[in-house]
Amino acid sequence: MAEANYPDDLRYHDQHDWVRLDGDDAALFGITWFAQDTLGEVVFFEPPEVGTTVTKDQPYAEVESVKAVSDVIAPMSGEVTEVNDALSDSPEQINEDPYGEGWMIKVKLASPEEHESLLTAAEYQKLLDR
């Protein structure tokens, strides 16, 4: 996706991750348009194992472009219930469709109230503009 884009129905973490709630206590995580653009063409993503615990503000995976490696930070805490295995074969989906096919993991949330502390699309874009 060539143009910067931050959907309003998502919440954002200041380390450039997004959250899409799925019911009351589950959510999908991924990285933002800004993150994938900064990184460049993603050539490698290895998801964590299903059952792993992820902790808010802590890295849970790494995403790599040809020249750079970057930690992916968990925007909320919980347990991994599903991973996007398709990214192993086509990590470029993270660039092409960061909020859709480029989703990284699905998590059963430990503390759904953490969602309140995340940034709205407008707040996140303000952060990027600073």
Place this chain on the structure above:
Amino acid sequence: MNVAALRRTPLYEQHEELGAKLVPFAGWEMPVLYEGIKEEHSAVRTHAGMFDVSHMGEVEVEGPGALAFLQLVLSNDVSRIGVGGAQYSCLCNESGGVIDDLFAYRLGTDRFLIVTNASNHETDLQWLGRWSRDHDVAVRDAADRYAMLAVQGPHARAIVAETLKIELPERFHVLAQHVGRRPALICGTGYTGEDGVEILLDPEVAIPIFKELRLAGVVPCGLGARDTLRLEVCYPLHGHELTPERSPIEADLGWCCKEATGFLGSPAISRARAEGTAERLVAFEIEGAGIPRDGNPVLGDEGVHVGVVTSGTFAPSLEKGAGMAYVRSDLAEPGTEVEIDVRGKHRPARIASKPLYPLTTDKITTNKTRS
């Protein structure tokens, strides 16, 4: 170093106009990519790409003592290049370590041009100045006189010849021509494993020539692709594979060291050649997932530390993680299985024959069979 102190090449504004991602490199603000490293890499492997390498340094060596002086400071046998010839060499210290690696171009009987790595240019100048005192030779910094454009790829030579309407030198030769109506040197060399030329041209015409070549279909490429291209064909990079602490022998550059000439460092290099070295530079490929990076430890049986990665990347033409590393000499044979510790994850890897990607051209190491 702060950004304000970074130097800019004559093509800087062109890079900005094309939306290049600019990064600090060896004290210069250089394009690391324009559209994407993979695309640019592929353009050079399949068509033609061009790199602004104006940050590289030039040193002119001229005088009746030029040949004798270069025989002293360069590792190769400089007497073997005729006028119009080019030769790869190491500049070694007295311990046989590599201060820099470079190409020497013979422009006349007593006149040579050396092209240095940007990060070593000042060091090289000082070293050359110091050893030139006992020779009837002038050593001049010519870096500001040239912009440098490397045009590389299977179609590079044809496009350059047709677009600039010039004659091109053979591989490992240099030819004086006019580019943009100004004197220029066309060199049959490169750092990608593909055919092509490197053009040393007047900085004032760098932008129009760049634009002309771009219109002719040559793809602007950044230092990112330059690095993945050279790594796939296992060309060493100073500061990574080559350092003042390691000899050319352990870097597998024994072929460009002719100890019989008595160059500086030759006794130590002779010894290293005869006795062997504790470590050797190897190429490796990751088996499966993972991308190795510079500085990753290489592990042998039972996780014993046996070496270190000097350059690691995702290799676009191989579509896997690959790199070069110094490993214990007994593990340097192609086929040997090791592990690379990539940030705590042990990735299986295999020592591979060099180059990792087949060269489509003559290459610097074929000098081995020539001399």
